[in-house]
Amino acid sequence: MENNSRRGFMGKAFGAVAAVGAIGSLFAMKKSWDPLPSVRSAGFTTLDMSTYEEGVMITEKWRGKPIFVLKKTAEMIKAEESDEAAKVRNIKIGNDNFMVAIGLCTHLGCIPAFRKEQNDFLCACHGGQFNASGNVTKVPPPRGFDIPPFKIDGNKLVLGEVGPEWQSMKDNGVTL
C-alpha cells in the first residue's frame, strides 16, 4: 500500500514535469514556425502615384503579393457614379481616383487578369470576376479585392502603414 502510494506520487510528479515540458516545447515549436523578423520588417513599399497613366493597370509588389494599381479614366468614374460600393473604394491622390488593391482573388488567391476591353478582372482558376473598382461581379470570390493598409504621403502611397483613410475603410467594412 505504502509502495503503491509512493509509485502513485512518483507517477504524478513525472506527469507534472512532463506536462510542463510538453507545453514549453509546443510553445517553442509554434514560435519556430512564425514568420521571421526579417520577413515581417521587409513589409513596406512606397509608390509614387504621379507616374501612373489613366486606364493602364500596373502590377506592383508588396510583401511578395501583387498589388493592382489602376488610375481611373473619366469614363470609369462616370460608370460608377451611382455605385456607392465602388466609390468608397477609391483612393484619392490630389484630383485623381485610384483603385489600389491586393491582386489576389479572395477565393483561393490566384491572380486575376485585367481585361482592357471590358475594364474588369477575370480569375482563371475558378472563373471569378471583379469590376474596375475590385468588387465581385461573379462568384465564387466571397468579397472584392482586399485593399492593403496604406498611408497617403503627398503624391506618395506607403503600403504596409496604416493611415486614417485606410482605417476608415476598414472600420466601414470596405476591406478586411
Next chain:
Amino acid sequence: MAHFTKATSVKDWLNQRLAIDKVEKVMMSEYWIPKNINFLWAMGMVLVITFALLVVSGIFLLMYYVPTVEEAFYSVNYTIMREVDFGWLWRHVHGVAASVVFLIIYIHMFTGIYYGSYKKGRELIWVSGMLLFVAFSAEAFSGYMLPWGQMSYWAGMVITNLFSGGSLHADGLVEWIRGDYVPAQAFLGRFFMLHVLLIPLAILGLIGLHFGALRIPHVNNQDGEEIDFDKEAKKYLAGDKAGSKVMRFANDFMSKDMMVVGIFLVFFFYLVFWNYGFAMDPVNFDPADGLKTPAHIYPEWYFLWSYEILRPFSVDIGLIAFAFAQVIFVLLPWLDRSPNAVPANRRGLFAIWFWVMLVNLIVLTAMGKLPPEGMFSQIGFVSAILFIVQWLLLPIITMFEKKV
C-alpha cells in the same frame, strides 16, 4: 539472465538471441491467408513495393536537390536531369510512382468497399488505411512544392489558403503555416522537411499499424465467408493442405503476390521509360513566379475529384463540402449499418450505391480537369451534390438491407 547454450549453427545462435524461428512463423509461414481470394488481394504488396521505389528514388534525388528558392528549380531541372548520371531515372521513377501509387491506393480502397472488408473487427484496418491515404496526400502535396516551378508555387498558394477557412479569415494561420505572407523560403524549407522526414516517419508508423490491425481479423475473402482461422490452420498443419481453407502467407501466397507485383512493375517501368509525361506537368517547367498565375491551376489527377467538390460552390459552402469529402470515407464502417460482410453484388441497393459512387468519382475527376465553364460546371455541380447525397443515404439504405 536467460540460459544460453553453445550454438550449433549461425541460425541457432540467432534463434537463442532473437527467436528468428518464432518471428518467421508469426510473420510469414504461420500467418494464414484464405484461399478464395483474387488478384485484387495483391494490391497491398504492390503498394509496399511502390513505396519502396519512392524511398529509394527519393534517397538519390535528396543527394542533389537544394531546398532554396534560388536553386531548387535548377537543382532539379539542370543538376539532376542533365548532370547526374541516371538522375532522370530517379526523377521519373519518383514522379511516376507518386502518381501510380494513388491509382493503386484507390483500387485497394474500392476493393475493400466492394467486399465489405471494413466490417466485423476490420474497422481499424479501414481507419488506419484512410489515415495512410491522408499521409500520402500530404506527402504528395509537399513533394509537389519542391521543384519550385509555377504549379508548385500556385498549388502551394491555393492549398495553404484553404486554411484561412473562408469567412473565418484566419490569415494569421495561413501566414503561420507559410512562415511568410506568400510561399517563400520559409515555406519551401518546412515543406522540404515534412516531405523527407516527418511525413515519411508517420507513414512508416501507420503502415505498422495497418499491418498490425490486419493480424487478428485476418484478410477478408471474396465470398464473404467467415473462416475459423485457428481450425483451418490446424487442418493445414496436420497435412490436409487441400482440405484447408487457408494457406501460408509465405511462401505460398507471396509467390502469387509477387507474380502480380511483377506484372505491375513491367507496366510501371513502361511508364517510367516511355510515358512519364503524365506525371510531369509542363507548367511546372517554368520557375515559380509570384506575380504571374498560370492560366489554369489544377491539381494532379488523384486530387481532382475532391477539388471538383470544392469548386462549384461559393467559398464557405465549398470548403464545407470539401472538408466533408475529405473525412467521410473514414466513417464508412459506421455509416454502413448492415451487418453483411459480403461482396456488394449480394447486397441489393448497396451494389447500386457502390457503382454509382465509383462512376461519380470518375465523373468528378474528369470535370475537375476541364475548365469550369458552361456544361462542365453544371455536370460538376450535379456530381458534387450526388456525392454528398449518396453518403447521407448510405446509413438509410444499409439499415433496411436484408441479412444474407
